[in-house]
Amino acid sequence: MIIGNGQEILIAGETCVADPSGALWHGGTRSIIVSDLHLEKGSSFARRGMLLPPYDTVATLMHLRRVLDHYNPQRVIALGDSFHDAQAAERLADAERKKLVDMQQDRIWVWISGNHDPAPPQGLAGETMDEIRIGALILRHEPQSGEAHGEVAGHLHPVARVVTKRGSLRRRCFVSDGSRCILPAFGAYAGGLNLRDEAFAPLFRARAPHAHVLGRDRIYSVALEQCYAD
Template identity: 50%
Template sequence: MSPMRRSPCGGCHLEIHGQAVTARVSGALWLADERTLAAGDLHFEKGSAYGARGQLLPPFDTLATLDRLEAEIAALSPRRLVLMGDSFHDTGAIDRLTAEARTRLRALGERIELVWLAGNHDPSPSVGLPGVVAETLTIGTLNLTHEPHTGLGEGEVAGHLHPVATVKGTGGRVRRRCFLTDGRRMILPAFGAYAGGLNVFDPAFDGLFATPPTALILGDDRIHAVPWTRLSPGR
């Protein structure tokens, strides 16, 4: 895997399949040469979906996720935003958006190029909103898609699996969202406020990497690059 360098934002500069990228502390991926910001698995309106089933969660996840996304846009001024599937928690989520959330999403699409990748939760994500829908998007040597394909998938950047890493230290175990990469492909963490996580030792990750991957763990103000040998399969 290519050497990593610390970025001023606390993220990590590295190369995926020869393409320069920056893993951001927010969990978004920045492709500076293409002025493209990518974020996966926002799961807008997960709170309202759970509320409809009687599992009461504060219904503020969409606005909280938008706050974080807009902060990244303000910091980076991208020309393109790629939302990498499962942007909405289910096919009825767009109808449950508040007027404020709908206005803010429209404003994003009017300011910059907005690409919605289809996910398993939202196969037609942007009905009534600006932007274009695609199954995949090729940027340089990278292929952005929602769900990782089986096999080694060189150059693939995907979401879907919501990777989280557990590290055991002197003070106990710490479990955080993470990027997962071997330098050939990358799995992004879920960006959504209420999105859960899957431990990187889960069988869903088996066979995706040619060599043991590195977890780029999201800290409070920096990313921590942790080798596979230091990760724990426990919670």
């Protein structure tokens, strides 16, 4: 995946870049926004008897490391559900904890609280908040129902199923109508919800959104009509 070859999108007048890594870059404040890391999802399943490969945290943090190396942001905003459950931060292996601490050096780090991680992560730096404003943008984990100009949220893990004569493809995507934007999940084990699901309907009543689909080396912007239900 080529990081940095993003697509410029306007959200409530603010210029952002949707990166093929799944991160959103706000150049004006040198902020990078990533949503739904779901760290330690693997070990969360393991507790319940499904011994998934314990490499999801490593994979997600490596991915994040590459994004930070490219953009060198002043501020990192993790848009909620950064940890899969309340004990996930404690289960972090020492090596992973160290990677996280290294990435936090010399920059502002904001944990937006999510439904999976309502409390601040134990033993980690960074400020925990419910919402944060950046210019005209309001960043929170779960999108509010109805009109919310400037809202940037996660929670829904949008994926688009694109169908053309060549075939069909299901990929993570940003969803935006220019007024608000839903970020794709960033975590290695985070599943996806089709943007045709009814959960998205109340968010984009006024205008049909576009899906900015994560390709291998760039973003592909696709009209809603081109996206199908699963």
